[in-house]
Amino acid sequence: MHKDWSIRRLFGVPFVLWGVLFVVLPLFFVLHAGLTDEVGTFTLAVLGEAVQWEYLKALGLSVLLALVSTLACLVLGYPLCLILREYRQKNGMIIFLLFLLPLWMNSLLTTMAWQTILERNGVLNLFLGALGLPTLQLVNTPAAIVIGMVYNFLPYMVLPLFVSVSKVDKSVIEAARDLGASHWQTLRYVMLPLTRAGIISGCTMVFIPALTTFVISALLGGNKVLLIGNIIEQEFTAAYDWQLGSALSMVLMIFIILNMLLEFFTSEDNERKEARV
């Protein structure tokens, strides 16, 4: 028994090593770079530089666009999951795969494709023009970035959401209808609360990559819209200021951690509240 246990623990060693080498150590390097000056003495000056107005503005805009994209993914993804749930046995899997397809394609490629669609003389405007409608100036605006994010990150919403939605037994939905709930009331009081876990994990899976992306914002925002991801990228690749880049990463990380803690502590509470009709 005792021996067995110690052998089993050995299986964990590679994973612990992995974690230390590729997660803890790099994190330490980032912390070190962000909290020291050129000669390696401890200082908060770089971090102070990182919280200046211009950068906070970029962080604010990043948060706003990430929130809008997350919400858009939820609004698009939830009905999709409800529909897939109904057609699971029939053609559901084909529709499901269609929506997961962006995952299999290179995101750089798909984003460049969106560039050609949204361009001034792009596919969308050609189409609108042909219909005699006014053309849209989308590329290099926040709207274009949101479109790119929604396209690329929708699968991350749909996957956990679909698992959660399909776990709700059909008879539970029928029970709600039986007790007098309309379609909307069933959605509001039964489906949404029961799929809460899927909604939270879907939103997290979209929100975090949306917050940190720099490829989508670089390609679809030109250099007109600066997100926090682009600023960090520039510090490392253009300005060669690794210290400031690290400090900015820390600010972003702290923000994400705070966010998740907030989510964690409020979810238990809400679960009880939402349950009340």
Next chain:
Amino acid sequence: MEKELLRLAHIEKSFAGRKILEDLNLTVHENEFVTLLGPSGCGKTTLLRLIGGFELPDAGKIWFDGQDITRLAPEKRQVNTVFQKYSLFAHMDVAENIAFGLKLKGKSRSYIQDKIQYALKLVNLDGYEHARVTELSGGQQQRIAIARAVVNEPKVLLLDEPLSALDLKLRQSMQRELVKLKRELGITFIFVTHDQQEALSMSDTVVVMNQGWIQQIGTPESVYNEPENAFVADFIGDSNIVDGIMVHDELVHLLGKDIPCINKGFGENVPVDVQIRPEDIQIVSPDEGDFRGVIQSVVFKGTVYDITIAAGGFDWLVQTITGHEAGKEVGVRLPPYNIQIMAKPASEDEEAAGDA
């Protein structure tokens, strides 16, 4: 008879090209305990779902209290369902589950509170208001599902095999409780089951179904004692069913002998199914019986012995209170008043419906 409450007329329903219900007609009265009984796949659950509004018939009409409700949405019907899988809302506690329908109807807080207390008392679960439904046992969950349905004061309560997941003892006590509950509420119950014992012990009316056809509608006594065809005879209780020929009134020819019976009106020299219940066969001395035979096996079942007797080229199942010895030569006597003569299915369709 009480007033007619629910009427289904010429209902047809198929799924993926397979006919589930065919030209089905059924009338249910106020304050009646109706059981839909049949093997799995006979269409009994589909019938219940049509009444609940979860399926639409391909043809036919459903009338409720004089109104056509064939296409009415489930939430607008004065009918509530107790589902087989209980289907409680896992994100709500017991009280919130029970209150669900009442809150949607905009009832006052005090009314809802009173109803919750009343319903919990009704199902013997007072004090469980704030329990999480996931913490309850299967039997308790089923009671909450019943409480959640009856607080809405439906005119008809639909129960879809609600006891099938419970163990025997609990099932028996729930059967008694359901009958008591129905008496207290004074509403109509439509109960789906594949368990003939359950159907016989609880219902006012038993509807025996097979392959989408209603085989017989009657009181528990009449479907047991006077089955109309071999399917009903075989499905409800144990039976000996033998091919016979009705020679003339009150005389049937079976296994090479003419046996007196009390049935009339089948005509002369007509092929029939002859049914006799195991408990109705008498074991007598070899010379006194209608057939001579040898006891093949004796199995003790608790209250009775199941005895197989080979006699007249047929293995008779006989149930007795007292034991017998295997290998013994005996006589099998069929008392005329215990012989049930049933017409053979006339058309091929009926034949298909008759053979399960």
